[in-house]
Amino acid sequence: MSADPPDRSITRRSFLKKTALAAGAAAGLISCNPVVPAGRRKFPGRIMGADWKTGHMLLEGRKTAPSATVKTGIVIVGGGIAGLSAARELAKNGCGDFLLLELGGTVGGNAASGANAVSAYPWGAHYVPIPGEEAVFTRELFRELGIIEGYDSKGLPIYNEFYLCADPMERLFIHGRWQEGLVPNIGISGRDKQQYAEFFGMMEGFRRARGADGRRAFAIPLELSSADERFRRFDRMSMRRFMSVNGWDSEPLLWYTDYCCRDDYGSTLDDVSAWAGIHYFAARDGRASNAEPQAVVTWPEGNGWIVRRMAEPLHDRIRCSSCVLNIGRSGSDIATDVFDSRTKTVTRVVSQAVVYAAPRFTAMKTIQDLRDRPSPYVKDFGYAPWVIANITVRGIPAGKGAALSWDNVVYKGESLGYVDAGHQDISYYRDKTVMTYYKPLVPGDPAAERKRALGTGYDIWAEMIVRELSAIHPGIEQAIEELNVWIWGHAMIRPVPGFIWGEARQAALKPLGRIHFAHSDMSGISIFEEAQYRGIMAARAAVNSV
Amino acid sequence: MAYALLLSVFIISTCGLVYELTAGALASYLLGDSVTQFSIIIGVYLSAMGLGSWLSRHIVRNVITVFIEVEMLIGLVGGCSSALLFTLFEVSAYFRSILYLLISVTGVLVGLEIPLIMRVLKNRFEFKDLVSKVFTFDYIGALFASLLFPLILVPYLGLIRSSFMFGIINVLVALWALRLFKDEVRWAKGLAGTAFFLLALLATGFVWSGSILQFTETLGYKGDIIYAKTTHYQRMVLVRDADSLQLFLNGNLQFNSRDEYRYHEALVHPGLGSIKEPKDVLVLGGGDGLALREILKYGTVRSVTLVDLDPAMTNLFRTHETLVALNKGSLNSPKVKIINADGFVWIRENRRLFDFIVVDLPDPSSFSLGKLYTSTFYRFLDRALAEDGVIVIQSTSPFVARKAFWCVVNTLRSVGLETTPYHVYLPSFGEWGYVIATKRPFVMPDRFMPGLRFITPETAKAMTGFPPDMGEVATEVNRLNNQVLVRYFEEEWARYVR
């Protein structure tokens, strides 16, 4: 019994303020202190991320001769979502004779995660939207993992409510306060509203649209989208151009669409094809018995939760710390040389087929045939660099307006803001949490940004991140217990104009003999469903090829 | 003498900046959003200073006297500003206006200082020297203040005390100037007297500033605070007013001893009285032991598990004499097991079955509390409930928050439980609502144990009827992923309180 009594002797206003004060004071996030005292950093942290190690391993490994040979049916290179999906598919279909080789110390790839005493947290992918009509594989997997618990009388999936992203989901810091939702609605004009209505109306139209071939205009997996030129033509223009030919120049709308491009593709409106840009809004059609259509599933460790559950039953066929150096021929078989970075030995794995589920750009270095006859399309595979930080803080980052949400974004901010890793926690009282900060390195040329990112030291990253967060949470520096940074040099494929439906991707999709290509790169869009689809399709093709 | 005055330039500019920083910090502290607050405060303050400088031209005679008076005024206004603002924040609806007014007044006065001092000094230096010297000291003072404020004043003195201290310094400057110019000043004696009075006032404020902070809290309560403590989780305040005792958590009334028996009898007896031989009982929340007092009146009950987050709360109600008298020592009963844990986390792990479950948690006024009213939470309650057991849930006011109340009912139904909503009138709270949830249809008992002060078969019957103004309304189901209840609750209570 604890609401305000009618004859309250204390007003609700003062209660709200008091609790806000108490929360803020506990959080140490209310600043009475406008000047951040200069001096030493007060928290530990370091730069993580495997990118820089790879080249080193390749160099070291190439100098070593294979000391053993093993045989297996199929080799899977790479243990991201694509590789794990391929492995699951093989195991499910009675082709248990395979080996998955993963460069990192654990599987997961871009869905890597970490944990400390406060919370688990993602280092990359952190959610999956509830799957729609065409995402059959994802729905099946979700049922197997208990993310979908059953179906209601209308056939709609019932989701495990601990995995559905808890409310409140999103907030935006704009004009000095937090609003609910990410589409700016504070201080917008009638003209902005008009353009919102037009834009979202058109996206809704695309969501329902089907081409002459009867397929949905924009589908996930994207391979199942309509081939109708009415829609595919959008791939040849940039999202920026698409916005301008429709006469949309509203600043908040352009900001929002640019934010979405950076969020999903790590690239700006100028660099993302309009087809990909529209796909973001028009492809998702998932429905659920107990959630809204735009719902997502998530965990403290992000998609790392799915990774763990996928990998568990396969653990005896997964080799981590195993860097594939070379894929060549051995008679009619394929010889994969793999460097074990712990034992510093090279093993030759002889197999009948290979599922190549590592990023496509690495194939040019590891596959003998591609080294001998370089593809003219190599340069078409471009990658966006990203920086992620996990920041453990005392107190819960609050602020004026909408309450702390899962996704916390800043209008016109430098980064994408942060995700509260502790968001799915059901306990009433949280006195610490981990903020996962996301930043695609735009708008510069990706290669230059990558180089600069890898050359930038921890202190500079920490300072930049803290400075950015201090603007929305004054005094947060005092509340930080730990701040670690992860630099993804080649985080995700860039769906630049012409890439998704152009020749380079089509050419790269063709198997090289019995080497089949998986990985989300092969879709040109880096999302869970695409990685999974590519993995399963490549595994099926590999089985058929032997 | 000239250098003494330059030194006072340094001091007064330090004071001036400290007031500005204090106001900015205080505004962002109380109102949140420091960037906006700071910008507005700085803007208002600077423009008021401009106004002050401009006004200085109208002071033609007795420049030095005016200067001394201005110093004393700044000492008074600036010195008391923090204490005043803290106090007014609690009681005034016009806090912002008062804040800006106070800032403007301080700004105008501070704006007067430098032009006046320059005029006092104008005959002692050459003009270009004068300008350069005065402004140098002015800026050094500003630098000094901007370092002093965050590094020393805020951490060691706090805002209220810092203001008082700088008020004292301003008055001391006035006294010093009075000494230097005692021949030129009119009413020197009167001024000195006022200055000493101000000094005494400000010094008292400085010494008592701790109690000022406390006082601001007591303004919120009618009656005497007999116990106050900020625990790890909440602020607990016990207030005695005449012969009644009230507990506030985070400023929210939990019970009033005058009529709490109504609330707790209505919470416990309809449900528990309907069970043939209740044995195992679970209480979620209810750390005050008052629901427990009612439960222990049933002889067949052999174990009660009480899960309350805050050990400070259960300890207080186990040991404080007045409170133990109120709950009849229920928390010390050997049948009772107290678990200080999070209710949701605990029930999720729980595998025991209970005949009677009482959910006596705070209203869903935040997202973290809203979780304790979701379908997911109720599924765990259902799992913990014996086949013919009863759950009862305190469910806010169906009069004030009608949608919120029926949302609780609908959410319980959505997980397959039978519901029996009811309500009672509590003088301290108004119309209050409860929901009974069962696996089988519930029948209200037609007999109750003797000795109850409120629940009788008649009152119990009347409780389940809802007049049209509290009647059932359609609502969504409250889920972890939509938290509709918190939104209904916020909206309805905000409308009511306004």
Ligand SMILES: Cc1cc2nc3c(=O)[nH]c(=O)nc-3n(C[C@H](O)[C@H](O)[C@H](O)COP(=O)(O)OP(=O)(O)OC[C@H]3O[C@@H](n4cnc5c(N)ncnc54)[C@H](O)[C@@H]3O)c2cc1C
């Ligand atoms: C910061 C970030 C955030 C993201 N957020 C989301 C999100 O929220 N939701 C979403 O759906 N998607 C997100 N993504 C996209 C994500 O990339 C995909 O969802 C998916 O995880 C990609 O899986 P993959 O298997 O295709 O590729 P990867 O994860 O890149 O897997 C490739 C694997 O190959 C291994 N490898 C590389 N070279 C070798 C070698 N020589 N030998 C052996 N192994 C090798 C790598 O170590 C890696 O484990 C995000 C990506 C990033 C970078």
